[in-house]
Amino acid sequence: MPVPREYPDGLRERAVREVQTSGRPIAQVARDLGMRKEALRQWVCQAEADQGDRPDLLTTAERAELAQLRKKIAELRWASEILKAASVFFAKELDQPCTRPTR
Known part of the structure; x- marks a missing residue:
């Protein structure tokens, strides 16, 4: 059985979009949205891999x-x-x- 997600998908997408469009540091966006900065950093890295910006990571x-x-x-x-x-x-x-x- 999959582990329940701590944050809803909509919040994840919003947080990643905020980091990518605003140019603000991940830690600041995470603090503003009330989430762990490491979780947001992983989501941003995964989004970059999915967009083809990070060839070193798997999509x-x-x-x-x-x-x-x-x-x-x-x-x-x-x-x-x-x-x-x-x-x-x-x-x-x-x-x-x-x-x-x-x-």
Whole structure:
């Protein structure tokens, strides 16, 4: 279950827009809007990445894709472990001598 957001999306967008358009420092805008300055700094950085201004950071879409791929890798590793365990089990079964009754 996702963690509930501390600030509504509208406030986030307003705060980022205020920093980008006013030229005021992040700390001052955060103080005026009653939020943590580190949270606002992260939102501004993410907005800049999404706009293409920060090529060193992943965009929101890239972050979502990365999370999806990591989940898929975890599922594939889990399936691989199950298949390895099954192959060990069946290999042991094949190594057992045949116990058919002779006629």
